[in-house]
Amino acid sequence: MDEVAATSASVMRTSTSLPSSSSAYSSVFTNYPLISAFVAFAIAQSTKFFTSWYKERRWDFKQLLGSGGMPSSHSATVTALAAAIGFQEGFGGPLFATALILACIVMYDATGVRLQAGRQAEVLNQIVYELPAEHPLAEIRPLRELLGHTPPQVMVAGMLLGILTAAIGHLLTMIK
Template identity: 70%
Template sequence: MNKVIIMADVTAVAGTTPSSSTPAFFLPFNLPILSAFMAFALAQFLKIFTTWYKERKWDSKRMLDSGGMPSSHSATVSALAATIGIQEGTGSPVFAIAVVLACIVMYDASGVRLHAGRQAELLNQIVCELPPEHPLSNARPLRDSLGHTPFQVVAGGLLGYIVAFLMRNSN
């Protein structure tokens, strides 16, 4: 009984009607989610090439890391907001929520997370300079690639918008 109620609520919000041939676990075609996931995947994939350009080495592990160029967080939320704006209109409350979410995520990526990464870098340097007998001298290094520069955030945001625009045209 709960599954039917949940399915009815989801379909009412999405503006569709439930189909008896559609199983409850099937995700309907949702362009904003697909655009967001596509932008995230593309941004993570591009990090391999931007890392090569900067460091002249191929590092496929960059696809799984946070930080770097372009910001996948920014690409994701900007694709989501742009696709919602395209579908629902820029005057809709859903678009307003998506834009506020995108602004918070982008601000956090270039602010709090960037500075946390810089602090981790300094702490790692301090630990490396400790004498070998110190209890923290063998501590695992902290991850220092957490945040993004403003340029990386803007690049991710533009990538997300481009993905949303292209996904709209493919629909």
């Protein structure tokens, strides 16, 4: 009988310690690092969208989710996440270290591999464009050229936007 009582007490402790689905949903909407990352992404993509309209005088809805351009939304997102974790959990902990390494890898990839892939696509598109019309590859759809970012797009614009977004979010959470 004692085993049954101990087991049911253990089950009750476990079931009461699990978050309810409504509190799990509300915690997602109050997760400051997550919100900072999403806001930084939205600001970066919106900036590209409106900059594109200003330059070309037409709405390019691909800019809302597309990659490449100024500022780097990848850089802004991961920097905002890392900075927000640092503000919330401290800059000396393992969680911040993990977020910082993730941010560095994403930014390195954006300025390295993805930038070079975009440049390669540009050259390949030019080669295909110069092919005679009867060539079997002459009619293929062009490759996307705007894939990566220049270092200023990543390090200056994206990173600063991410840090600024996280800092403003931190100040807002301090006010509450």
